[in-house]
Amino acid sequence: MNQHANLPPIPFIDVASQRRRLGRAIDDAIARVTTHCQFILGPEIKTFEAELAKFCGARHVVTCASGTDALALALMAKGISPGDAVFCPSFTFCATAEVVALVGATPVFVDVEADTFNVDPKGITPAIGTAKRLGLRPKAIIPVDLFGLPADHDALAAVASANGLFVLDDAAQGFGAIYRGRKLGALGHATATSFFPAKPLGCYGDGGAVFTDDDTFAETLLSLRVHGQGSDKYDNVRIGMASRLDTIQAAVLIEKLKIFPDEIAARDRAARYYAEGLANLVVAPTVPAGLTSVWAQYTIRIAGGRRDQVAAALKAEGVPTAIYYPIPLHRQQAYKHYPVGEGGVAVSDRLAGEVLSLPMHAYLDKATQDRIIGAVKRAVSH
Numbered sequence: 465m466n467q468h469a470n471l472p473p474i475p476f477i478d479v480a481s482q483r484r485r486l487g488r489a490i491d492d493a494i495a496r497v498t499t500h501c502q503f504i505l506g507p508e509i510k511t512f513e514a515e516l517a518k519f520c521g522a523r524h525v526v527t528c529a530s531g532t533d534a535l536a537l538a539l540m541a542k543g544i545s546p547g548d549a550v551f552c553p554s555f556t557f558c559a560t561a562e563v564v565a566l567v568g569a570t571p572v573f574v575d576v577e578a579d580t581f582n583v584d585p586k587g588i589t590p591a592i593g594t595a596k597r598l599g600l601r602p603k604a605i606i607p608v609d610l611f612g613l614p615a616d617h618d619a620l621a622a623v624a625s626a627n628g629l630f631v632l633d634d635a636a637q638g639f640g641a642i643y644r645g646r647k648l649g650a651l652g653h654a655t656a657t658s659f660f661p662a663k664p665l666g667c668y669g670d671g672g673a674v675f676t677d678d679d680t681f682a683e684t685l686l687s688l689r690v691h692g693q694g695s696d697k698y699d700n701v702r703i704g705m706a707s708r709l710d711t712i713q714a715a716v717l718i719e720k721l722k723i724f725p726d727e728i729a730a731r732d733r734a735a736r737y738y739a740e741g742l743a744n745l746v747v748a749p750t751v752p753a754g755l756t757s758v759w760a761q762y763t764i765r766i767a768g769g770r771r772d773q774v775a776a777a778l779k780a781e782g783v784p785t786a787i788y789y790p791i792p793l794h795r796q797q798a799y800k801h802y803p804v805g806e807g808g809v810a811v812s813d814r815l816a817g818e819v820l821s822l823p824m825h826a827y828l829d830k831a832t833q834d835r836i837i838g839a840v841k842r843a844v845s846h
């Protein structure tokens with residue numbers, strides 16, 4: 465009998481501890497909204513957008529109903545349409561490519577780098593060739609700051625500007641992270657993020673935002689999120705969506721943003737503790753010089769086809785894990801007919817069989833981490 469099997473289960477993400485910490489502040493914030501009753505685009509929306517802009521240094525922030533909508537609204541504002549090719553990694557959450565297909569354009573899959581999990585800038589030029597051969601117009605790149613780590617934005621900006629491509633950063637997992645002195649949100653032509661509850665900055669439902677420094681683009685986003693409205697509410701000048709962040713969620717997020725820097729620091733401490741404890745046991749994630757991660761996930765790699773066995777051993781000890789992502793997009797039914805850029809996506813295929821995410825949140829204490837590290841040690845040495 466495994467003496468470690470009877471310990472209480474560990475949460476993968478601990479939203480409840482954060483809720484306890486925020487206490488009355490959240491109750492009062494929600495009560496203010498239920499008192500003034502402006503549930504759609506109430507005053508908290510503008511306040512939160514201004515706070516977010518201040519936090520990351522973007523000129524404009526337009527909140528919306530989800531991270532997926534944030535990506536879609538940005539593509540719509542840019543006029544991405546059928547016949548356009550949009551380059552994105554295959555090793556990501558489906559929404560990154562889904563929005564491209566939703567606006568009628570074609571996602572072209574590019575491989576990622578094994579050590580950062582992020583799109584390989586060297587894959588973009590060959591993929592542009594692939595798109596052109598297929599008769600598509602290369603229009604945009606959607607890099608993803610996967611697991612909280614910024615993509616190689618300078619290299620991507622260089623290839624984008626050489627080829628006239630629009631860069632929409634998918635910072636759904638990375639918002640709050642820093643790339644060479646700049647916070648995500650202030651990089652690329654536009655950035656999208658998600659406030660899904662499990663995200664580093666999550667709300668109590670769905671929510672998202674688009675960031676941009678471009679005044680006209682921001683105006684278009686404001687129109688698009690309310691059915692493409694013009695200067696008069698009932699004069700619609702374009703096809704849009706009903707995609708607003710709920711005022712109650714903005715009220716929640718205003719309170720959460722206050723503790724976000726402290727939570728990012730706590731996540732980073734937990735990541736460092738994992739790195740020390742797991743050194744030489746598994747391939748631990750690395751952070752390139754000049755970058756920070758917000759550790760949306762702490763994802764280790766276990767090669768040799770042993771990942772699932774290790775996950776099962778951890779589960780038996782009450783340590784939850786998750787696999788982000790078991791099937792790269794180019795292999796999924798909904799996406800497999802879309803092109804893969806020349807050069808292929810071999811790293812994405814390999815990572816899908818090796819990655820394993822461990823519990824990660826701002827309230828992870830050392831005792832719990834010691835238990836997790838011990839369980840990993842036992843699992844990999846079997």
Ligand SMILES: Cc1ncc(COP(=O)(O)O)c(C=O)c1O
Pocket residue numbers: 530531532533556557559560608634636637657658659660670671672
């Ligand atoms: C990389 C990435 N892009 C987009 C999204 C979509 O965000 P949402 O779930 O808020 O629509 C998510 C999160 O789920 C994500 O992880």
